[in-house]
Amino acid sequence: xxxxxxxxxxxxxxxxxxxxxxxxxxxxxxxxxxxxxxxxxxxxxxxxxxxxxxxxxxxxxxxxxxx
Amino acid sequence: xxxxxxxxxxxxxxxxxxxxxxxxxxxxxxxxxxxxxxxxxxxxxxxxxxxxxxxxxxxxxxxxxxxxxxxxxxxxxxxxxxxxxxxxxxxxxxxxxxxxxxxxxxxxxxxxxxxxxxxxxxxxxxxxxxxxxxxxx
Numbered sequence: 001x002x003x004x005x006x007x008x009x010x011x012x013x014x015x016x017x018x019x020x021x022x023x024x025x026x027x028x029x030x031x032x033x034x035x036x037x038x039x040x041x042x043x044x045x046x047x048x049x050x051x052x053x054x055x056x057x058x059x060x061x062x063x064x065x066x067x
Numbered sequence: 068x069x070x071x072x073x074x075x076x077x078x079x080x081x082x083x084x085x086x087x088x089x090x091x092x093x094x095x096x097x098x099x100x101x102x103x104x105x106x107x108x109x110x111x112x113x114x115x116x117x118x119x120x121x122x123x124x125x126x127x128x129x130x131x132x133x134x135x136x137x138x139x140x141x142x143x144x145x146x147x148x149x150x151x152x153x154x155x156x157x158x159x160x161x162x163x164x165x166x167x168x169x170x171x172x173x174x175x176x177x178x179x180x181x182x183x184x185x186x187x188x189x190x191x192x193x194x195x196x197x198x199x200x201x202x203x204x
Contacts, residue, residue, distance in 0.1 A: 020069055020072075021069045021070070023069070024069045024071050024072070024137070025069060025072065025137035025138075025139065026069070026072050026136075026137055026139070026140055028139065028140070029137050029138070029139035029140065032139050032198070033139070037198060038139050038142065040138070040139075041138055044138060
């Protein structure tokens with residue numbers, strides 16, 4: 001699953017730690033999601049989308065669908 | 068790390084340290100007390116099992132930690148735990164068969180408990196390394 005987390009974070013000038021604070025997760029978690037090593041659960045994906053005031057589809061893309 | 072996650076980690080470390088300290092104290096305390104008072108029957112049994120209490124308490128603290136940490140950290144720990152459990156049971160099974168058919172001596176007491184703890188430490192390090200270099204274990 002691809003995501004635009006890094007771009008969205010950069011647009012807001014947030015560090016990984018800033019986003020981690022807002023999501024109430026560890027910085028390592030944000031890094032793992034950003035680099036595609038870890039796909040978040042649906043509740044966390046919703047939380048991420050809500051923080052960026054977007055829909056899940058605007059943040060995350062299904063790689064199979066994108067191909 | 069968020070403030071909540073820091074609190075969760077601190078709580079876990081404090082609980083683990085209390086359990087470890089209590090374990091060391093009770094291991095030596097039970098040995099000295101049994102040698103000194105020479106209890107018999109149920110009292111001996113009760114004194115003999117006291118060092119196991121902090122180990123059981125540790126698993127409660129560990130379970131609470133797992134329930135409170137974020138999902139990615141939990142995923143890493145669960146994977147490390149599965150590796151350690153699989154390795155411990157595999158070694159135990161091999162040893163059992165060697166003992167049953169190969170005439171190998173039975174294992175020393177506590178060897179699988181301490182072995183599991185050591186393997187869990189190793190598997191946590193291994194899981195983090197694999198994650199760092201971009202591979203899922």
